[in-house]
Amino acid sequence: MAAAFRGRAKGPAAPSVAAGASEPSSGASIVQGLRETLRGVGLRNTAPRIAVLRELDAATAPLSHGEIAEKLQDAGFDRATVYRNLIDLTEAGLALRSDHGDHIWRFERKRPEAAGTNHKHPHFVCVECGTVSCLPTASIQVAAVAGTPKSLRSVVDVQVKGHCDTCAD
Ligand SMILES: [Zn+2]
Numbered sequence: 066m067a068a069a070f071r072g073r074a075k076g077p078a079a080p081s082v083a084a085g086a087s088e089p090s091s092g093a094s095i096v097q098g099l100r101e102t103l104r105g106v107g108l109r110n111t112a113p114r115i116a117v118l119r120e121l122d123a124a125t126a127p128l129s130h131g132e133i134a135e136k137l138q139d140a141g142f143d144r145a146t147v148y149r150n151l152i153d154l155t156e157a158g159l160a161l162r163s164d165h166g167d168h169i170w171r172f173e174r175k176r177p178e179a180a181g182t183n184h185k186h187p188h189f190v191c192v193e194c195g196t197v198s199c200l201p202t203a204s205i206q207v208a209a210v211a212g213t214p215k216s217l218r219s220v221v222d223v224q225v226k227g228h229c230d231t232c233a234d
């Protein structure tokens with residue numbers, strides 16, 4: 066009984082997780098899921114297409130073609146291939162393409178929240194460093210109240226500009 070208190074714990078006990086025992090299935094099951102997603106919209110499963118979709122899936126902010134191409138450079142996919150696949154994914158409704166005022170198209174995975182509705186989440190653009198980030202849908206609501214144009218109901222993208230957390234410091 067008292068043995069448990071012997072030696073006075075100096076901090077949180079080290080978790081007894083087998084070190085380095087990474088699941089070999091996790092990477093494979095991610096790819097499997099992406100394949101099913103592509104099949105679901107009638108796109109052929111090609112290695113670059115899966116790689117591009119995987120990058121978009123993992124990203125937490127919209128990425129430019131250049132940024133995605135750079136990430137996939139080591140995998141051996143050239144910029145033209147990456148671009149073509151970004152367009153394919155956008156046309157198939159799996160990705161969104163947007164211009165945040167700097168004339169650079171950025172791509173992001175179309176999340177289920179946006180499916181079939183006009184409720185796209187707003188974006189924050191830093192006026193200092195140009196970083197674009199996604200905001201939660203509920204953070205900013207556009208209301209078509211009296212006095213505003215009817216077109217407010219079909220808003221494509223809401224952008225908020227300011228200083229990002231890094232630049233504000
Ligand atoms: Zn910034």
Ligand SMILES: [Zn+2]
Nearest residue numbers: 127173198199
């Ligand atoms: Zn976004």
